[in-house]
Amino acid sequence: MSMFEDIPVDVGVIYEGERIRKNDMHIELGGPKNDKKFELTRVKKPEEIEDGKTTIIGPDIKDMEEGSTHPFGILIEVAGEKIEPELEGVIERRIHEYCNFIEGFMHLNQRYDIWLRLSKKSFKKGFNSFQYMGKVLQKLFKSELPIIEKIQTTFITDPKKVQEMHAEALQIYEARDAKARGLKDEEVDKFYGCTLCQSFAPTHVCVITPQRYSNCGSISWFDGRASARVDPKGPVFEIDKGELLDPVKGEFSGVNDSVKKKSLGEVTKVCLYTAFGYPHTSCGCFEGAAFYIPEVDGLGLVHRGFKEVAVNGLPFSTIADSTAGGRQVDGFHGISIEYMRSPKFLQADGGWDRVVWMPASVKERVKDFVPKEVVDKIATENEAKTIDELKSFLKANNHPVVEKWKEIPVVTEAAPEAEEAAPTMPVATVPTLPITAGGYKIILKDAKIYAKKVIIKTIKSEKTEKR
Numbered sequence: 001m002s003m004f005e006d007i008p009v010d011v012g013v014i015y016e017g018e019r020i021r022k023n024d025m026h027i028e029l030g031g032p033k034n035d036k037k038f039e040l041t042r043v044k045k046p047e048e049i050e051d052g053k054t055t056i057i058g059p060d061i062k063d064m065e066e067g068s069t070h071p072f073g074i075l076i077e078v079a080g081e082k083i084e085p086e087l088e089g090v091i092e093r094r095i096h097e098y099c100n101f102i103e104g105f106m107h108l109n110q111r112y113d114i115w116l117r118l119s120k121k122s123f124k125k126g127f128n129s130f131q132y133m134g135k136v137l138q139k140l141f142k143s144e145l146p147i148i149e150k151i152q153t154t155f156i157t158d159p160k161k162v163q164e165m166h167a168e169a170l171q172i173y174e175a176r177d178a179k180a181r182g183l184k185d186e187e188v189d190k191f192y193g194c195t196l197c198q199s200f201a202p203t204h205v206c207v208i209t210p211q212r213y214s215n216c217g218s219i220s221w222f223d224g225r226a227s228a229r230v231d232p233k234g235p236v237f238e239i240d241k242g243e244l245l246d247p248v249k250g251e252f253s254g255v256n257d258s259v260k261k262k263s264l265g266e267v268t269k270v271c272l273y274t275a276f277g278y279p280h281t282s283c284g285c286f287e288g289a290a291f292y293i294p295e296v297d298g299l300g301l302v303h304r305g306f307k308e309v310a311v312n313g314l315p316f317s318t319i320a321d322s323t324a325g326g327r328q329v330d331g332f333h334g335i336s337i338e339y340m341r342s343p344k345f346l347q348a349d350g351g352w353d354r355v356v357w358m359p360a361s362v363k364e365r366v367k368d369f370v371p372k373e374v375v376d377k378i379a380t381e382n383e384a385k386t387i388d389e390l391k392s393f394l395k396a397n398n399h400p401v402v403e404k405w406k407e408i409p410v411v412t413e414a415a416p417e418a419e420e421a422a423p424t425m426p427v428a429t430v431p432t433l434p435i436t437a438g439g440y441k442i443i444l445k446d447a448k449i450y451a452k453k454v455i456i457k458t459i460k461s462e463k464t465e466k467r
């Protein structure tokens with residue numbers, strides 16, 4: 001007898017990675033259209049939990065209009081003799097995995113970035129209440145993590161209650177993250193890896209160190225250690241550091257070996273502290289991304305919640321698509337917000353001295369960890385919305401990257417006598433520049449590009465005539 005016999009849709013690992021497109025969606029919970037959303041796990045005393053109970057605060061699925069989107073919160077409360085508060089983040093991260101076991105249900109991201117969709121097909125099959133979702137999560141948590149002896153679930157769709165609990169959740173996340181700060185990569189002999197996102201990014205292996213949080217921002221080194229101990233056969237595992245091959249870029253022989261094994265040979269080398277030259281792979285649920293801006297030889301940062309276009313004219317979704325899926329793409333790099341607070345943050349690329357632009361909301365969150373001499377020299381959307389505005393701001397504020405511009409040679413060439421000489425200037429000077437278009441990736445290494453004019457045209461293939 002199946003443990004999910006009372007659920008109107010199938011439940012199993014086969015449905016992991018299923019995408020629910022807008023046209024196939026019955027409802028959307030959280031996501032980019034809703035500022036307030038969260039998922040949270042809390043450890044409680046056994047007497048505080050009514051085992052198997054599911055509470056719904058606000059409209060249930062059957063009360064929601066087809067195609068509608070809603071603010072959303074998930075609260076998982078657990079108890080058990082061997083469960084400690086330090087395991088909250090570990091248990092919380094499994095919500096992503098277990099929700100994706102449900103046929104016709106999609107869960108993306110984590111913490112305050114969650115994005116869920118239910119398909120029309122599964123709704124018509126009878127999956128019309130969060131009660132079913134509660135039963136699935138409770139059964140999976142208890143079967144996969146036997147240390148959970150009692151569990152109750154709460155789903156919140158009432159906008160006021162979501163807003164109230166969202167504020168509490170943010171405080172809890174920050175308290176967890178603060179506990180993990182201070183420990184250095186050099187002080188441990190093991191890192192941790194996570195393959196939880198391989199259902200969406202098959203070649204992605206997240207490497208979690210004391211000074212490099214998981215890309216999703218929800219697993220610290222301490223969380224990784226706890227998870228590997230509680231569930232040794234789970235998606236989080238130990239990594240022996242091995243030999244330190246490059247202290248600046250952050251290359252370790254043990255990390256290379258582990259990533260190669262877990263990616264089935266697709267990724268053979270990873271450098272943890274750089275966005276260039278074998279950067280850490282990117283999944284699809286990273287909190288933010290670093291992106292190279294060749295016009296100023298600097299790096300921009302953008303996070304998932306930023307609704308405008310970045311200074312390079314691209315929205316977060318396009319920047320994310322440039323690196324997601326477990327790929328290593330020079331100059332496009334998925335990262336967590338907490339990693340921005342790390343002393344190892346992109347240290348091989350110049351760290352904060354190389355960052356030239358970021359959203360004001362993220363700058364406010366991490367400003368205490370940015371060197372004082374550079375924090376006011378980094379532009380936000382309030383100072384620069386275009387590359388030209390960015391250049392002017394960086395010059396006016398004497399940003400460290402401006403010194404590098406002076407090193408770029410200006411080349412002039414003699415024009416034919418019949419033509420008027422046109423001025424030439426460098427369009428880009430980069431160690432490695434990836435260009436992705438039309439299904440092809442072109443990598444220019446050690447490139448200095450000069451152009452009077454750049455024209456991009458679509459080339460239509462000619463059909464061969466039938467004989």
